[in-house]
Amino acid sequence: MSRIEARRDEDTVTAGPLVGRLLDGLPPEAVLTDPDVTASYANDMASFCPAGTPAVVVLPRTVEQVQHVMRTATALCVPVVPQGARTGLSGAANATDGCIVLSLTRMDAILEINPVDRVAVVEPGVVNATLSRAVGEHGLYYPPDPSSWETCTIGGNIGTASGGLCCVKYGVTAEYVLGLDVVLADGRLMSTGRRTAKGVAGYDLTRLFVGSEGSLGVVVRATLALRPKPPEQLVLAAEFASGAAACDAVCRIMAGGHTPSLLELMDRTTVKAVNDMARMGLPESTEALLLAAFDTTDPVADLTALGALCEAAGATQVVPAEDAAESELLLHARRLSLVALEAVKGTTMIDDVCVPRSRLGELIDGVEQIAEKYRLTIGVVAHAGDGNTHPTVCFDAQDPDESRRARESFDEIMALGLELGGTITGEHGVGVLKKKWLAREIGPVGVEMQRAVKQVFDPLNLLNPGKLF
Structure with missing residues (x-):
């Protein structure tokens, strides 16, 4: 046993010295030690991901x-x-035994919104939707919008390099993070990046931290790029008799040079799950429902052109929303998808495979075959415009055989994604869930280089150990 491991074990057994040292610089209300309370911070929303028992939970404000x-x-x-x-x-936020859980939710201040520079400066605990509404009051727009945008935080979005429904036009979180303030493993404070529109001084350490899942440092402040607020978007719903036909429509739309603000796909299983949970009245006769939107000055004309492409691909019905309220109803149905699928069996494993758009149809067909092979319900919802799919395996966690089949089907879906030239994660991250798959995707040299980077920033391996690789 190494000296570091021995010291770590000693402090795991006797949390008293640790808590005492923490209280030297934190108010009592920021240090939680009640086992029932700390246990509630042990894991995120991923299935099949082990979680340890924290020694203490801290909630700093500065x-x-x-x-x-x-x-x-x-x-x-x-x-x-x-x-x-x-x-x-993906289990990236799961506790390890004897750890300090560092919850950043109380650092939730929006420090600056600058309409001239088109930037916002925020603390990591700011909720995505809160920021979006705040900048909207200044005529600005923060595009990244994960399905959990009403509850997820900017710090978490940065940690996993989140995407969202509008990424087909506006891109993902990494494209909006201009600069960061990061507390390193030894407590030093480092600033990266800039707040200017351009800047290429030195290595791009900002991008290195985006998507690092808390393994290199703790983000305590972020400078984010903003855009002018676009017009309200108008949504179109197109029904298809097969997933392949819907994917063909996606290919036609992108090849035609169109830039929708949203292009989302829900399969029949997902549509039924949303209807069962929320009585949304979506068409359950369809095998695939494609939602497309434009936030241009003439969305009606754009949707008409897009609708013609959907019909050429075999759409059985194309229905444009009449107004913003009807559009928002359709988007709400899409945002409910993952929650609705969880209600089907009580537990889900949500995959996050992203493939080239041209291979999207092959992935959809492959997932259907995997579902049949393992006798499981697997709903597919996708950011179709960028090839990022979320095959969602529904299963009964109390049934050992069904749980085994769920895990095996999950692995086959990831293998399929790699075979099609894709990646194991488009926006959810690696965490614990996909560690072995990261190694398969990037190869031994890639793993070696990533571990070397980790060693530079965190030589004692204190930050989020056991995640990524």
Whole structure:
């Protein structure tokens, strides 16, 4: 056993010295030790991901308090697991035994909104929807909008490089993070990036932290790019007799040079699940429902052209929304998809395979075959415009055989994604759930280089250990 491991074990057994050191720089209300309370912070929303027992949960409000936590952790060699709202789906926020859970939800201030520079400066605990509404009051727009946008935090979005429904036109979180303030493992504070429109000074450390899942440092402040607020979008719904036909429509739309603000796909299983849960009145006779939207100055003309492409691909019905309210109803149905699928059997494994758009139909067909092979319900919802699919395996966690089949089907879906030239995760991250698959995707040299980067920033392996690789 190494000296570091021995010290870590000692402090795991006797949490008293750890708590005492934390209280030297934190108010009592920021340090939680009740086992029932700390247990509630042990995991995110992922299935099949082990979670340990935290020694303590801390909820800092200032950068200095985060620095104190990290200095304490380094002095005692105690692992630290940074957390946001724990809406993640890969186990990246799961606790390890004896760790400090560093919850950043109380650092929730919007520090600046600048309409001239078109930037916002925020703390990591700011909820995505809160920021979106705040910048909207200034005629601005923060595009990344994960389905959990009403509860997920900007820090969590940065940690997993989240996407969202509008990424087909506006891109993902990484494209909007201009600069970061990061507390390193030893408690030092580092600033990366810029707030200017352009800047290429040195290595792009900002992009390195985006998607690092809390394994390199703790983000305590972010400078985010904003866009002018677009017109309200208008949505069109197109029904298809097969997933392949819907995917053909997606290919026609993208090849035709169109830039919808949203292009989402829901299969028959997902549509039925949403109707069962929320009585949305979506057409259950369809095998695939494609939702497309434009936020242009003339969305009606754009939707008409897009609707013609859908019909050419075999759409059985094309129905444009009449107004913004009807459009929002359709988008609400899409946002309910993952929650509705969870209600089918009580537990889900949500995959996050992204493939080239041209291979999307093959993935949809392959998932259907996997569902039949394992005798499981697997609903597919997708950010079809960028090839990012969320095959969602529904199963009874109390049934050991069904749980086994669920895990095996999940692995086959990821293998299929790689075979089609895709990636194991488009926006949910690796966490615990996909560790072995990351190694398969990037190869041994890639793993070696990533571990070397981790060693530079976190030589004692204190930050979110056991995640990614």
